[in-house]
Amino acid sequence: MEKKLRMTDERTYERCFHANYQALCYFALSIVSDESIAEDAVQDVFIRLLHHTESFDNNTHLRNYLYQAVHNRCIDLLRAHARQVSVVPLDCSKPLHDQVHDDETESKMVRAELLRIIAEAIDQLPEKQREVFRLAYIDDLSNEEIAQQMNLSLNTVKVQKYRAKQHLRERLKDIYPLLFIFIKYIS
């Protein structure tokens, strides 16, 4: 039973922002190859979204819209950049989600979406575990280095790692082989 999502509701809007910002930036980056342009594009889309009065049926509907909107905004910014135009007006009256079909684009969207799901699972780990997880598997620190950085005992680091893995296993049950590989790397 999914409630419709209205962007005029502040909490919905904020939740939407926090849930999707990074993945959308990642996607935008794959089009524009420049972090600041990528972030500008995504932020522009969200600003535009504030005025979006129609509601979305569900997260799928919302995300598809966002990916398309970010894509279109990226193209606009790239063109402007090529023409050496410094300011690209954001016309709030024009719809941003006109369909532009491109196989490459779609696979980029799917890629970003897959990574978003994984990142979300990591984010939902309890704080300490998440920190240890990040240091261990993303920053690639040794147990000793983590212990030092977080001021924890070596045993605690091991326990937190173990728990993070357990949690992720639970949370990402639905992408098991992926996780399995991931986890193998971890252990």
Place this chain on the structure above:
Amino acid sequence: MSNPTILAERLMAYLKGELSGEELREIEERLSKDAELRQLVDDMRDKAYITREISKLQSFDVEKAWKNVASHDEKKANLSSPIAHRPSHFYRIAAAIALLIVGGALVWYMQYTKVTPPEISPEVLAAMQQSQQSGHVGANIENGGTKSETQGVRDAHQTEKDDEGNVTTHSPIPAAQDQFLLPPSISTEELLHAKRITTFHDKEFWLTLDDGTLVHLNYNTRVIYPEKFGRKTREVILDGEAYFMVAKDRSRPFIVHTPQGDVKVYGTEFYISTKADDTNNSSTTITLIKGSVGVTPSGGTEQRMLPGQQCSIINAQCSISATDIEPYVAWNQGVFVFEDCTLERLMNVLSQWYGYQVVFKDDKARRALFTGELDKYSSFRPVLEAISSVTDINFTIKENTIIIQK
């Protein structure tokens, strides 16, 4: 119409091997036609790739971006005061989850008021029945220290013939009242309204609490518990030995108070013993079988435990080590499991359980080592016979005493 979200979902299912039939054919066909997607699937199977890309994804500063966007529209002034967020750059929590973590345990708990009784395995049920039938169940139940009733099997089941043909009967031996300690954290006021159950010297008991939690008490054990648990917590007092199978109720943590400290239950099965160990130093030992508990020694801080660990509270300190949980699980299921156990120790357990005295006429016999399993609910005679047959140790039973000699 482009639907990357659904496609991503399908690919996840594909990667995990969950697709079959029509759906699987569809994806495979799609992949065979789309080189980009094929590459994507390969990348997603590359662990190093995932770590790199997640890193990239999380390098975008959400907080800063939010401030930017929120301040952009004066009309929506509320947006500039977001719901509590973590200060860290790399991770953001969705608002709902932030509430969860930021001291939000109660909020989380409030959403889950359903109580699920513990899963009792068929082995445990069988053990409960056997125990009852073989006359090993017996305890005194008192209400707030006033009226007392005895539960369990009558004496008649406890007759045994000794070697000279004399019949002896065992009366259930009530545990000595003054030997039980009370944890410092409980007020006498609360005790007056609670129920108190004490197992006999040589009997066990299964107690079902208000929420469905099943507590398997060993001999000489006292549990003080309320007839009905309160709204915020489920608390009991234990002195002795018991195996807990706790009902799931996320709105109310389950806490066991012992003379040495408290055990807070986050999960399901564990064993607690407050008895003095062999060296007669007062200590409480908690063995975690399943789930999760936190142990707070009196005056100390909470330490969490993992299944397969044992925590000993000695002098208000927690000492956690890995242990074999099999003997405890087995005990709960009606079997004594012992490994490299001295005959002295073994006889201690058996004598207590079966209510016999033990006399060693030969000191060497004390130190003989045994490994094996014993059914708690059958007679111990076959065991003694078994031991005799493989060693040169002899057992003689005279009235209530087992005499051991070589």
